[in-house]
Amino acid sequence: MMQGTVFDIQRMSLHDGPGIRTTVFLKGCPLHCPWCHNPESHRAAPELGFDAALCIGCGDCAEACPAGCHRFADGEHCIDRTRCTRCGRCVKACTGALELIGRRCTVEEVLRQVRRDIPFYQTSGGGITLSGGEPLMQPDFAHAILSAAQAEGMHTCLETTGYAPPDVLRRVAPVTDLFLYDCKETEPVRHLAWTGVHNDRIVENLFLLDRLGAAIILRCPIIPGYNDREDHLRGIAALAGQLSHVQAIHIEPYNRFGESKSRRIGRIYPLDGLAVPDERTVAGWIDTVRAHTDTPVSKN
Template sequence: MNGTVFNIQRFCVNDGPGIRTTVFLKGCPLKCVWCHNPESHKAEPELMFYKNKCVNCGRCVVMCKSGCHSLCNSSHIFDRHKCIKCFECTKTNCNALEKVGHEISSDDIITEVMKDKIFYDNSGGGITVSGGEPLFQFDFLLDILKKAKAHGLHTIIETCGFTTQIRIKQISEYVDLFLFDYKETDAKLHKEFTGFDNIIILNNLKTLNSMGKSIILRCPIIPGYNDREEHFNGIANIADSMENIVHIEIEPYHSLGSAKYDSLGMNERKITLPDENDKKIWLAKICAGTRKKVLLA
């Protein structure tokens, strides 16, 4: 079975226990205003243009079939509306143009992942499937996980939980640990920040807990959005109400994805970066309300 990925990253140590290979699938139903992987939103491959890396060589102008690249006064103009996504321009091998996302088979993914099997065995690691939202490509994800388990791999998915309950139950058989995003407690604010309320998400979280699945609650904290007492209390309450939530991970906002927005022709929401004191305050407030262990990512 084939699907679309935008990265396969080896030797990851922050995507679950041990040394892991993380497979990033393209496509996500949510549109979080703070997303640091905007290249994951659409399921199909996209063209990224880094204007600051362009040396105006003009090779892409010659190769482009649709005339979306041009040079004007020694400046590279890219008309994204004309782009037919043939990706011929990326064959110039310059650093300014990049195809993000490619089709790959589940067999090829497992072959790549199995290259580091010795490291997984010695560290308690394995495969983590992230995104985007991995459940967005459900059949592909299921195929990957079945093959991973057949090869004796420890499996994790990082999910926002926005899918049907049937799919959550079906996928859970092949997942050892869920990294479950908990973005906002208030349903109306969740819809404002992500495009959907959190009712389906919370129901799926409860379903996983009732099935006895191990869960790490991952909580992005975004200044000016969800850095509120009510949300901190909500994180603590939901964690304490579910015995199978192993611990909480606080993920402070960072701006590492800023350049990606411009390269995709997207507008980035300007968000204030938290300082170290902010992070300590958030950690202390959540720790004060829960019996669970709280870690700062």
């Protein structure tokens, strides 16, 4: 039976496509954007999460761990993650401060969760959204979920960076009712510097989907000091203008959700101290894009 690695399933999502949706987050991502609000998605394998605020210092984890990862020094709980084999024994011993992020699931297990809210999808025009990470890092699993959900009459969305082999995009296009396609940076050198990958493949795949007639919403994270430049905002509009099936452009203002999540998995948050933009700033970004396109532009 086909399995994949899922790190979260969120019911009642309102920002991952039309209507009320269940969003299934698949683990693994080929990009590493510093502003990522799901840093726990980056690694393909499960990893250990720790919330210091929930730790009562009982030391049961240290006793349970066969690899000696947990140490207590000067009242501080230190975890040596380089030795962690993700066996999960400390998680079982703990009262709630530890968790394994990411677990293997079958397609049917995912669908069982998703089916619970079918009445809400029907009344709101919602459905299922696959997100991540990059769901297409697990192409067979993503395809199997989307095709099964679509066959059961659910509306299917795929949130993607677009960084995948073209054949994978071709394969999922018929079972995806709407692509939520990231547009992170239109200037290639900056794109490579910030995300770690070239954007030529991403742009080529976007044009490929457009030629296939796929419905597309461009999702554009705007990060102060990174891509809040006028040339990028105009570039988003220009990109949409070259495509026939872009229904809307969604501006996604920087948020700090990635900060506490980074701490939880023992990583340093790269944008520490960066302020969230105010409403006026965001409205200015939207106005700039709107001034150069007929495609509807809004904040997501």
